[in-house]
Amino acid sequence: MAARAVPHERNQAVDMNLKPSDLPLLVSLDMLLEERNVTRAASRLHVSQPALSAQLARLRRLFKDPLLIPSETGRGMVPTPKAEEMAVSLRDALAQLGTLADPVNSFDPTRDTAMFRVGGSFSAISTFARPLIRSFHDKDNRQLRLAFPSGSEDADVLGQFENGELDILLVPTEQVPPSLKMRALLADEFVMLQRIGHPRGNFELTIDEYCSLGHLVVSSSGRMDGLMDIRLKELGRTRDVLVSAPYGDTIGSLLNTTDLVCTLPQSMIQAVGPGVEPFALPFNQPDMSLAMAWHSRLDKQPAHRWLRDELVRISSGLRPTRHTHAPAVPSPLLDLVL
Numbered sequence: 001m002a003a004r005a006v007p008h009e010r011n012q013a014v015d016m017n018l019k020p021s022d023l024p025l026l027v028s029l030d031m032l033l034e035e036r037n038v039t040r041a042a043s044r045l046h047v048s049q050p051a052l053s054a055q056l057a058r059l060r061r062l063f064k065d066p067l068l069i070p071s072e073t074g075r076g077m078v079p080t081p082k083a084e085e086m087a088v089s090l091r092d093a094l095a096q097l098g099t100l101a102d103p104v105n106s107f108d109p110t111r112d113t114a115m116f117r118v119g120g121s122f123s124a125i126s127t128f129a130r131p132l133i134r135s136f137h138d139k140d141n142r143q144l145r146l147a148f149p150s151g152s153e154d155a156d157v158l159g160q161f162e163n164g165e166l167d168i169l170l171v172p173t174e175q176v177p178p179s180l181k182m183r184a185l186l187a188d189e190f191v192m193l194q195r196i197g198h199p200r201g202n203f204e205l206t207i208d209e210y211c212s213l214g215h216l217v218v219s220s221s222g223r224m225d226g227l228m229d230i231r232l233k234e235l236g237r238t239r240d241v242l243v244s245a246p247y248g249d250t251i252g253s254l255l256n257t258t259d260l261v262c263t264l265p266q267s268m269i270q271a272v273g274p275g276v277e278p279f280a281l282p283f284n285q286p287d288m289s290l291a292m293a294w295h296s297r298l299d300k301q302p303a304h305r306w307l308r309d310e311l312v313r314i315s316s317g318l319r320p321t322r323h324t325h326a327p328a329v330p331s332p333l334l335d336l337v338l
Contacts, residue, residue, distance in 0.1 A: 022062070023097075028055045030094055032068055033087045034164060037076040088162045092297045107302035109136075113143040114303040119160065120170030124290065126271040128170060131314045161295040167304060168311065173289040180293040183308070185315035188265040188288045190228070191278035195255050207237065207282040214242040216260040218251065228263050231285050252276065265290075267318050290315075 028045060032052075035041040042052040060067055063086075068077040079087065107114070118125065118132070125148050136144050149165060158177055160166040169180070176182045192205060200209065217226040224241045232239055243260060245251065251262055252273035262272075265288045269278055292311050298304040 025055055025059055025062070026090060027094065028052060029059050029067070030087075030090050032056060032077075033079055033083060033090070035076075036068065036071075036078065091162070091164060107306045109139045109144055109306055110141050111143075112141075112303065115145045115147070116167050116303075116307050117147045117149055117165060118168045118170065118307075119149055119157075119166045124170045124268075127268050127290075127318065128311060128314060131317070132310065135310055135314070167294065167298060168307060169293040170290065170311075171293065173291040176291055176293045181296055181299055182291050182293045183312070184289055184291045185311060186265075186267055186288075186290040186318060188267045188290065190263055190281055190285050190288060191266045191269070192261050192263050192281060193251075193255060193269060193272065193276050193278050194261045195259075195276055198261075199259060202277065202279075205279045205282045207235075210282055211237050211239045213240070213261045214259060215239050216243045216245060216251070216254055216262045217241055218246075218262075218264075219244050220246050222246070226263070227288075228285070231283065235283060 028041070028047075031041040031045055032038065035044065038052055038056065039049055042049045045052065056068065063082065065082045066080055067083045068079055071078050118128070129148060133146065136146055149160075157166070157169060158179065161169075161180070169176075170185075173182070173184055192210065194200065200213065211232070215228075217224065219226070222244050224244050226241075229239065229241070243254065245254060251264075251271075252275070254260055255262060255272065256275045263281070266278060269276070292308065294304065294308070
């Protein structure tokens with residue numbers, strides 16, 4: 001959902017004649033809107049709870065609105081409609097002011113402080129988590145922090161970006177909301193994965209054999225179909241999907257202890273672990289394209305540009321070698337269900 005323009009709110013802000021000395025109040029308001037809890041917001045701002053409560057009282061007088069009211073559940077506070085309308089514009093304005101703090105408009109990952117939140121499907125994150133953590137570790141800077149917030153297939157991605165809950169989203173290109181900026185990272189072919197010693201043997205796969213096998217798909221919502229089923233339907237064929245697993249890290253153990261098979265992008269096999277081998281699909285299937293997406297308000301932020309450059313660098317080392325049969329070395333996972 002795009003940020004809503006609220007011209008009447010802006011006019012009221014101008015009429016209030018905010019002074020430069022009021023800037024700390026706006027920082028406090030931004031934190032209160034994010035945490036929706038005075039105690040937690042005060043802790044993050046490194047001020048006392050009474051001091052932040054006094055700032056909130058002053059903000060209420062300035063904006064002539066309660067801004068945050070106690071929740072009916074007794075847990076935290078709820079923003080008023082006026083506060084919700086202000087939230088995105090306020091965060092954007094503070095982000096722009098933050099870029100002015102660095103006179104050379106740069107970011108040094110070896111000494112600067114930054115917190116990054118990278119979202120996406122569990123299996124897509126597993127592709128980049130290990131090399132990205134290694135990159136952070138190599139900078140030897142404990143002020144450089146990284147989080148992988150969990151999500152779901154129906155998550156409000158745009159809302160998470162606008163609320164500062166996400167910095168980067170890793171998803172298939174076709175799933176990127178049109179309002180976000182995007183850059184492709186991987187173009188990858190799909191392969192079928194089976195355990196070593198599978199009763200099928202290790203011969204070249206035929207379409208009849210592929211359709212007759214018992215398949216596993218990965219879906220956090222429990223869907224029993226995936227991208228391959230769409231393609232097979234176009235060919236007038238179907239396959240037997242017997243198991244839907246919620247997380248990518250269950251794939252390895254399920255394949256190694258059953259005769260199930262799983263279809264996934266080649267560059268993402270390594271996260272499955274040992275004991276499995278991949279085979280080329282017996283029908284043409286468009287490559288999977290994995291992209292990173294971000295909000296336009298972060299586009300020129302030096303720290304965010306550095307993170308995007310790191311992901312591009314990492315992706316160049318993940319590009320798989322094309323093949324027509326099982327590669328010698330199984331080469332991390334994407335949720336195959338749209």
